Amino acid sequence: MDAVGLFRQMARARAFEDALAALWGAGRISGEMHLGTGEEAVAAGVAACLRPGDAVALDHRATPVLTVLGIDLAAMVAEMTGREEGLNRGRAGHMHLMSRAHLATSSGIVGAAAPLGAGFALAGRALRPGSLAVAFFGDGAMNQGMLLETLNLAVAWALPLVLVCKDNGWAITTRTAGVTGGDPLARAAAFGLPTADVDGADVAAVASAAREAAARARHGKGPSFLRARVPRMDGHFLGDALVRAARSPAHEGRRLLHDVTSSVLARPGASVGGRARSVLHLANLMRIARRKDRDTRRDPLERARRLVGEEVADRLEDEALAEVGRAVESAGGGA
Amino acid sequence: MPRLEFGAAIDAAVAEAMARDPRIVVLGEDVHSIRATLFARFGPQRVLAAPISEAAFMGAAVGAAMGGLRPVAELMLVDFVGSCLDALLNHASKVAGFTAGEWSVPLVVRAACGGGYGDGGQHEQALWGLLAGIPGLAVVVPSTPADAHGLMLAALRCDGPVVFLEHKLLSRSWLDFMGRGGRETVSFDVPPDGVEAEVAPGVEVPIGKAVVRRPGAHLTIASLAVGVHRALAAATGLARDGIECEVLDLRTVRPLDRETVAASVRRTGRLLVVDEDYREFGLSGELAATVLEAGLAPRFARVCVEGTIPFARHLEDAALPGVSRIDAAARALAG
Numbered sequence: 001m002d003a004v005g006l007f008r009q010m011a012r013a014r015a016f017e018d019a020l021a022a023l024w025g026a027g028r029i030s031g032e033m034h035l036g037t038g039e040e041a042v043a044a045g046v047a048a049c050l051r052p053g054d055a056v057a058l059d060h061r062a063t064p065v066l067t068v069l070g071i072d073l074a075a076m077v078a079e080m081t082g083r084e085e086g087l088n089r090g091r092a093g094h095m096h097l098m099s100r101a102h103l104a105t106s107s108g109i110v111g112a113a114a115p116l117g118a119g120f121a122l123a124g125r126a127l128r129p130g131s132l133a134v135a136f137f138g139d140g141a142m143n144q145g146m147l148l149e150t151l152n153l154a155v156a157w158a159l160p161l162v163l164v165c166k167d168n169g170w171a172i173t174t175r176t177a178g179v180t181g182g183d184p185l186a187r188a189a190a191f192g193l194p195t196a197d198v199d200g201a202d203v204a205a206v207a208s209a210a211r212e213a214a215a216r217a218r219h220g221k222g223p224s225f226l227r228a229r230v231p232r233m234d235g236h237f238l239g240d241a242l243v244r245a246a247r248s249p250a251h252e253g254r255r256l257l258h259d260v261t262s263s264v265l266a267r268p269g270a271s272v273g274g275r276a277r278s279v280l281h282l283a284n285l286m287r288i289a290r291r292k293d294r295d296t297r298r299d300p301l302e303r304a305r306r307l308v309g310e311e312v313a314d315r316l317e318d319e320a321l322a323e324v325g326r327a328v329e330s331a332g333g334g335a
Numbered sequence: 336m337p338r339l340e341f342g343a344a345i346d347a348a349v350a351e352a353m354a355r356d357p358r359i360v361v362l363g364e365d366v367h368s369i370r371a372t373l374f375a376r377f378g379p380q381r382v383l384a385a386p387i388s389e390a391a392f393m394g395a396a397v398g399a400a401m402g403g404l405r406p407v408a409e410l411m412l413v414d415f416v417g418s419c420l421d422a423l424l425n426h427a428s429k430v431a432g433f434t435a436g437e438w439s440v441p442l443v444v445r446a447a448c449g450g451g452y453g454d455g456g457q458h459e460q461a462l463w464g465l466l467a468g469i470p471g472l473a474v475v476v477p478s479t480p481a482d483a484h485g486l487m488l489a490a491l492r493c494d495g496p497v498v499f500l501e502h503k504l505l506s507r508s509w510l511d512f513m514g515r516g517g518r519e520t521v522s523f524d525v526p527p528d529g530v531e532a533e534v535a536p537g538v539e540v541p542i543g544k545a546v547v548r549r550p551g552a553h554l555t556i557a558s559l560a561v562g563v564h565r566a567l568a569a570a571t572g573l574a575r576d577g578i579e580c581e582v583l584d585l586r587t588v589r590p591l592d593r594e595t596v597a598a599s600v601r602r603t604g605r606l607l608v609v610d611e612d613y614r615e616f617g618l619s620g621e622l623a624a625t626v627l628e629a630g631l632a633p634r635f636a637r638v639c640v641e642g643t644i645p646f647a648r649h650l651e652d653a654a655l656p657g658v659s660r661i662d663a664a665a666r667a668l669a670g
Contacts, residue, residue, distance in 0.1 A: 027520025030453025030648050032513055082453070082647030093455035093646030108457040109418065110387045143386035146418065171387050173368040179386035239516020242368065263372035268354050270378030281379070282371060 001048040003307040004316070006203045009044040011313075011320035013064035014301050016073060017234075019324045020063065020080065020094070024238050029080045033094060033238040036061035038201075038231040039166050041300035043068045045206030046134060046164055046226075049214040053131040055103035055120035057113040060095045061166075062106035065136060069102050073327035081331065111144025113137045114163065118150050121159035121223070132160040132217035140171030142184045151191040151225070160217035162210065163188070163225045166200060168232035173242050173285065188225035200228030201300040204307065231298040242285060336533040342506040344480040344534045345445075345499075346372060348487035349407060351537060353377055356405065359491060362392055363409025363445075369512070370409070393419035393444070397427045397496075400442040405491065410446040413462045413500055427496040428471030439494040443487075448476070449502040449561060449611055450655055452514030452523050455646040459503075463559075464610070464617025466498050467589035473497040473542055474588040478505070478563040480532045482586055485540030493542060502560040505529040524657075526564030545592035547599070551579035554669055555599040555633075557622055558609035559585045562656055566609050569661040578669045580607075588618055596622060597629035605634045605668045609656045614639035636664045 001009075017035045024033040036043065043064035050056070050069070058065055066076065071087065079086030080094050088098055095108035103120065107113055117135025124131040141147050142165060154161045165184055169176055188195050194216065196209040206228055213224035235243035296302050305313040339347060350373060353359045362383040367374045374382040385392040389410065396408035410416060416423070427440045450459030467474040473495060477483040483501065490497040503509040504525050515521055548563060549570055556566040563584045570580035581599050585592065600606045606626055608619040619637040626633055638656040645651055 024516075025518065025520065027518055030514070030521065031458070031646075032454055032516070079646075082649070086647075088646075090647035090650060091456075091643070091645040093453070095455055095457060096646070108455065109415065111418070140387045143388045143391075144418070145388065145390040171364070173365050174384050174386070176386075179384060237516065239518065241512065241517075244517050263350075263376045266350070266354075266376050269376040270380065281367060282375070285368070 001207070003204070003304075004312060006044045006048060006207065007304050007308045007313060008316045008320070009047070009068045010040040010203060010301055010304055011317045012323060013040040013043055013067045015317070015320040015324040016063060016067045016076075019077070019328055021234065021238055023077070023081065023328070029094070030082065031093060034060040034236065035234045035238060036064035037233040038168065038298070038300065039064050041203035041206050041304060042164065042166055042200045042228045042230060045203045046162070046210040048207050049210045050134070051131070053103075053124070053128040055117070055124060055131070055133040056105075057117035057120055057133065057135045058104065058106035059110070059113050059137050059141065060106070060108050062097050063094065066097060066099070066104060069104060071099055071102060071104070073324060074330040077328050077331035083332065085331070111137060111141040111147040114141070114147040114150035115153075117161055117163070118154050118159055121154070121161040121217075122157065125160055130218050132162060132214055134162045134164060136164045136166060138171075139165060139167040139169065139176045139180075139184055142187065143171070143180060148187070151188055151193060154223035155192045158220070158222040160220070161223040162213045162217055163193070163223060165225070165227045167227055167229045170232050170236065172236050173240070175285070185225070185227050188227075193223055193225040195225045195227065197227050198229075200230035201298055201303050203300065203304050230300070233299070336535055338531055339480050339484070339534040340507050340531045341480045341483050341529060342501065342508040344484035345487045345501060346370065347534075347536065348484045348491065349373060350376065352488065352491040353381065356491075358403065358405045359407065360399070360404055361407045361409065362396060364411050366409055369411075369508070389415055389419035390421065393422035394426065396442055397422050397440055400427070400440045400496075401430060401438060405441045407443045407445055407491070410444060412458055413446040413448040414457050414460050416446070416462065416466070423466070423472060423496070423498075424469055428469045431495060432471060440496045441494050442496040443490045444496070444498045446498070446500055447503050447506065447509045447513075448500040449504060450644050450651060451504045451561065452510060453646065453648045453651060454513055456643040458513070459644045459651075461610075461612035461640070463498075463500055463588045464612040464621075467618065471496065472589060474500070475542055475586065476500045476502070476559045476588060477586060478529055478560050478584050480529075481534045481538070482540050484534045484536070485538050486542065486586065488537070488539045489542050492539070497542065500560070504561050526561060529561065529564050540586070543587045543590040543592055545583050545585045545587070545595040547581060547595075548584045549580065549582040551581035551603070553578050553603055554580045554605040554607060554665055555583060555596070555603045556580050556607045556609055556661070556665070557583045557585055557596055559588065560611065562609040562611055565656060565658050566661055569658045569665060572658070572662060573665055578665060580665060591621065591625065593625045593629070596625055597631060600626045600631050600633050601629070603633070607661070607664055607668055608637040608639070609661055610637065610639045611656055612640060614641045634668050636668050638664050
């Protein structure tokens with residue numbers, strides 16, 4: 001796929017995520033809403049290598065990939081607003097979007113996409129020769145046992161599987177580095193997986209690495225591991241208290257800081273130094289959430305604009321907005 | 336007597352116990368944020384943020400408890416128990432049995448449970464029946480702030496493993512985290528008496544003791560957590576038509592207070608179970624067995640969740656045990 005095609009898909013994915021944010025904010029989408037803003041280049045770059053018969057196992061940020069795969073946008077809006085016309089008749093919601101026709105599934109259980117992807121690959125090898133499966137997950141999932149076991153299983157069975165780690169540096173509201181030994185890439189390599197490390201905001205780099213991994217899988221040369229560094233632009237989920245506190249400290253931060261401050265003074269507890277470290281740790285998490293929040297230098301859409309030029313980018317973004325607008329409208333305006 | 340919110344009442348119990356007993360540690364995903372007050376007061380040595388590695392940290396919590404600590408392992412949502420069931424099923428619950436009671440596992444597993452805010456079938460399950468099916472585990476599910484406080488105090492003093500479940504509709508912090516996300520555009524059917532009430536600090540509630548929330552002569556309704564509030568609301572309406580319901584709050588699933596259940600049903604001759612957990616092979620069937628074993632043959636009915644909880648709010652409302660379903664079942668039983 002050329003740069004214009006890739007940008008078009010990224011613009012569609014971004015416009016769709018923005019529409020979901022608006023629908024969620026208006027109360028039309030219930031529960032949590034994990035957006036994939038920042039992951040559009042990964043979605044477009046990897047999906048560009050897929051063919052009919054390939055399968056994808058997704059995590060809780062499934063919508064960018066599903067959008068790029070061509071799943072009906074109105075059906076997804078209707079699903080997330082709980083309507084009978086929805087992709088899964090209103091039963092699934094955003095964390096469990098499934099399309100049998102596209103061999104695409106998603107899960108709200110961290111790490112679950114990896115073994116599901118391995119199973120897709122196993123079925124694909126038996127039933128759809130030349131096909132492959134992709135599993136998408138985050139760096140937080142890299143500490144999940146079922147995922148690490150899948151790295152081994154995929155190699156042991158030489159499965160046609162592409163494992164895509166969307167590394168945004170966070171595990172819910174925890175910095176991944178603080179709870180992770182070693183590096184995800186080195187781990188995958190230690191299992192014998194060919195690895196690639198790419199800037200996940202660079203759609204051309206993602207597409208190139210994904211092409212190599214896909215070729216290996218299709219030619220019976222087994223699984224590959226792709227780590228793509230991405231920004232997490234809208235927190236763990238919309239309404240993430242850490243992001244809220246960072247964005248409007250006067251409102252949201254006040255209660256958190258009040259609770260923390262009063263409990264710092266309670267006795268008995270840790271030493272004064274220990275307590276100070278706890279508070280600094282929380283303040284630092286808020287600072288990182290604010291700094292990384294919507295940093296345009298890391299925004300894959302901003303980066304990809306340079307590939308196609310401003311004029312073309314503007315036109316494609318307008319088209320994407322119009323398409324998503326029509327989808328929201330035909331899904332009943334999210335009512 | 337101070338008025339406390341449900342979640343704050345639990346945190347207060349944990350804080351009080353941690354101040355008294357240095358062996359108590361809190362560990363789990365995101366505990367530095369979701370337990371910010373404990374983290375600020377007791378520091379990172381006693382409030383340990385874990386990676387998304389349920390199998391590892393739950394297994395480690397069992398080992399730590401065997402080694403002399405008294406861990407509170409936070410699973411975030413009880414649905415995630417699927418990732419670490421082995422630690423509870425084959426280890427925490429069996430050590431006392433394997434050692435003829437010589438070695439115990441003083442572990443509290445704390446997790447949010449339950450639905451009613453539109454989050455779909457992987458994040459809204461009750462699962463207390465599944466866990467209570469394991470001999471060696473205690474499972475408590477409070478319905479009021481005072482019971483939440485008192486049962487957590489009891490759990491922290493207990494020498495065996497206790498699963499402590501807090502319903503998200505009762506806990507303002509969980510509901511805000513998972514359901515509201517700072518929005519004013521969504522609403523939930525929250526039982527006010529369960530969310531905030533007077534709490535006597537330091538007063539334990541014994542594990543394994545049910546309580547009569549409303550006396551009545553015609554029909555026993557046994558429930559727990561949000562179901563108790565729904566049952567009480569239904570009982571008020573039924574009383575207007577001359578049907579007097581006795582509402583039992585079981586509070587503990589295992590060990591089940593069979594005497595209180597049997598005593599009530601002996602008086603009323605009718606038993607209606609209101610259970611947000613799955614209908615088959617769980618608490619409601621166990622209650623039927625309980626009264627049969629007591630030599631009673633009451634009229635029996637149950638209002639439960641019957642399948643995967645659907646995402647759409649109107650479907651979810653119909654799937655959960657609401658007031659209208661309880662009302663209809665009670666009238667059928669009483670008629």
